[in-house]
Amino acid sequence: MHVKLIIAAIKPFKLEEVREALTSIGVRGMMVTEIKGFGSQSGHTEIYRGAEYAVNFVPKVKLEIVVAESMAEQVVSTIASTAKTDKIGDGKIFVLDVESAMRVRTGETDADAL
Amino acid sequence: MKLSRFIAASAAMGAALVPAVAYAQEAPGFDEIGPYIMTTLLFLVGGFLVFWMAAGFAMLEAGLVRSKNVTMQLTKNIALFSIASVMYWLIGFNLMYPGDFNGYIAFNFVPTVLEPVGLGAEDAALDYASVGSDFFFQLMFVAATASIVSGALAERIKLWPFLIFVVVLTGILYPISGSWQWGGGWLSEMGFSDFAGSTIVHSVGGWAALAGAIILGPRLGKYKDGAIHPMPGSNLALATLGTFILWLGWFGFNGGSQLAAGTVGDITDVSRIFANTNMAAASGAIAALILTQIMYKKVDLTMVLNGALAGLVSITAEPLAPSLFGALWIGAIGGVIVVLTVPMLDKMKIDDVVGAIPVHLFAGIWGTIAVVFYNGDASLVTQITGIIAYGVFTFVAALVVWIILKGIMGIRVSEEAEMQGLDTSELGMEAYPDFTKG
Numbered sequence: 281m282h283v284k285l286i287i288a289a290i291k292p293f294k295l296e297e298v299r300e301a302l303t304s305i306g307v308r309g310m311m312v313t314e315i316k317g318f319g320s321q322s323g324h325t326e327i328y329r330g331a332e333y334a335v336n337f338v339p340k341v342k343l344e345i346v347v348a349e350s351m352a353e354q355v356v357s358t359i360a361s362t363a364k365t366d367k368i369g370d371g372k373i374f375v376l377d378v379e380s381a382m383r384v385r386t387g388e389t390d391a392d393a394l
Numbered sequence: 395m396k397l398s399r400f401i402a403a404s405a406a407m408g409a410a411l412v413p414a415v416a417y418a419q420e421a422p423g424f425d426e427i428g429p430y431i432m433t434t435l436l437f438l439v440g441g442f443l444v445f446w447m448a449a450g451f452a453m454l455e456a457g458l459v460r461s462k463n464v465t466m467q468l469t470k471n472i473a474l475f476s477i478a479s480v481m482y483w484l485i486g487f488n489l490m491y492p493g494d495f496n497g498y499i500a501f502n503f504v505p506t507v508l509e510p511v512g513l514g515a516e517d518a519a520l521d522y523a524s525v526g527s528d529f530f531f532q533l534m535f536v537a538a539t540a541s542i543v544s545g546a547l548a549e550r551i552k553l554w555p556f557l558i559f560v561v562v563l564t565g566i567l568y569p570i571s572g573s574w575q576w577g578g579g580w581l582s583e584m585g586f587s588d589f590a591g592s593t594i595v596h597s598v599g600g601w602a603a604l605a606g607a608i609i610l611g612p613r614l615g616k617y618k619d620g621a622i623h624p625m626p627g628s629n630l631a632l633a634t635l636g637t638f639i640l641w642l643g644w645f646g647f648n649g650g651s652q653l654a655a656g657t658v659g660d661i662t663d664v665s666r667i668f669a670n671t672n673m674a675a676a677s678g679a680i681a682a683l684i685l686t687q688i689m690y691k692k693v694d695l696t697m698v699l700n701g702a703l704a705g706l707v708s709i710t711a712e713p714l715a716p717s718l719f720g721a722l723w724i725g726a727i728g729g730v731i732v733v734l735t736v737p738m739l740d741k742m743k744i745d746d747v748v749g750a751i752p753v754h755l756f757a758g759i760w761g762t763i764a765v766v767f768y769n770g771d772a773s774l775v776t777q778i779t780g781i782i783a784y785g786v787f788t789f790v791a792a793l794v795v796w797i798i799l800k801g802i803m804g805i806r807v808s809e810e811a812e813m814q815g816l817d818t819s820e821l822g823m824e825a826y827p828d829f830t831k832g
Contacts, residue, residue, distance in 0.1 A: 326692075327690045327692065327694065328624035328626050328694070328696070329624060329694060329697060329737070329740075330689075330694075330697075330733075330737030330740065331624045331737065333623060333624045
């Protein structure tokens with residue numbers, strides 16, 4: 281069975297809600313990284329000690345989730361519906377093909393490794 | 395509590411064991427040694443409070459530099475305090491308090507000597523305090539001066555040239571200019587008034603920092619293409635802790651400077667100074683809080699911290715005479731001065747990382763002028779004469795020392811080292827290294 285990698289950049293305060301929603305649909309693992317970045321909004325400006333400066337990179341949380349192909353669409357829609365606030369900067373979701381996967385402890389591969 | 399028990403015990407002992415008259419001839423009674431003990435105690439408690447300001451400066455500066463320079467900033471802070479301690483013993487104290495001298499420079503280069511162990515009351519300076527406590531207390535002030543310099547020059551100065559400057563500042567420059575007033579020199583004769591050192595300690599540190607910042611130049615990328623590029627501090631929790639520590643230490647700084655605690659009047663004055671000092675810090679912070687909200691639509695915590703410190707510096711020249719309302723408005727103007735002069739220095743392309751020059755120099759000048767509003771013995775002309783004298787001497791002397799150091803060994807790290815951060819390039823040690831070492 282094919283395996284997909286889903287990369288999602290979301291607002292940091294949405295992480296816990298998204299984790300709960302994904303666990304409840306059967307996602308058994310994920311990798312989470314604190315990141316900074318920008319999208320079409322291109323950051324904003326702040327003032328520090330009287331001088332204005334551009335905050336070009338906004339803090340986000342990046343999720344990396346590897347699931348069986350059959351589940352990918354449901355994961356994407358769950359993240360999208362949970363992370364949505366209808367305000368600028370809600371994030372992006374990408375889906376990629378995974379060439380192979382392996383569980384380190386047992387040597388199981390692909391969907392069995394998840 | 396302890397004091398009254400001591401009086402009762404000695405009275406009982408006197409009555410029971412020794413004929414009262416004979417006892418009084420051998421050793422001074424408590425009426426005579428009480429003030430000495432109280433004033434000595436004031437210096438010891440004041441001294442360790444001012445010592446704690448070294449921790450305040452270290453935390454404030456660690457919080458306001460970027461994380462790649464935190465270890466270096468901490469290293470400079472503990473090194474400068476230690477150097478100040480040694481230099482003040484070696485020559486500083488006796489250069490600053492020489493007794494009789496020409497009023498300008500005492501050529502009195504001798505180390506400090508303490509009283510012998512177990513000093514008898516008949517050999518003590520009963521009208522003042524122990525030499526040990528006096529030395530200990532005054533030494534903490536010179537260390538504060540050196541701390542001011544380290545914050546302004548952060549993130550780009552080499553370690554050793556900075557420390558050599560500290561040797562000169564704490565051993566020679568500060569003691570010489572300090573002797574003009576506190577050593578009984580020419581400014582004191584003239585009637586200059588600077589209670590705990592708005593000018594003598596804070597402005598002197600500020601002038602030395604200004605000279606250094608000009609010779610050293612701004613951090614790479616701070617002023618580029620006609621714009622100012624802020625470099626936000628790495629840890630505002632540390633910066634806030636540092637400010638509270640400085641605020642605490644200031645009670646010793648100003649309160650101890652009463653230099654006497656042996657009478658009802660003196661200890662009540664010390665209390666008055668504590669309350670005024672606190673008020674000025676609070677009003678300085680509030681002024682900065684309101685002003686940054688109005689000017690920038692958002693409160694800037696780093697300015698509020700600077701505002702509290704500027705309030706403290708402002709009241710330092712006269713923390714005794716003002717009413718609490720007086721301390722309030724004098725401190726508030728200090729807070730306003732900081733909020734207005736931090737951007738002004740940036741416009742002049744003078745890069746002061748922590749705001750040391752606005753806080754200690756500009757608010758110090760204001761505090762020294764403000765003495766005339768509540769202290770009837772002070773005159774504006776004399777106050778300004780003192781401000782100018784300290785400014786010219788310290789700025790010129792510091793400028794010369796910085797230029798010499800620059801010529802001999804260079805005072806600035808390489809561009810590559812600065813970009814990489816002084817922690818790894820100069821020390822090979824990071825403040826927050828624990829990545830992948832769970």
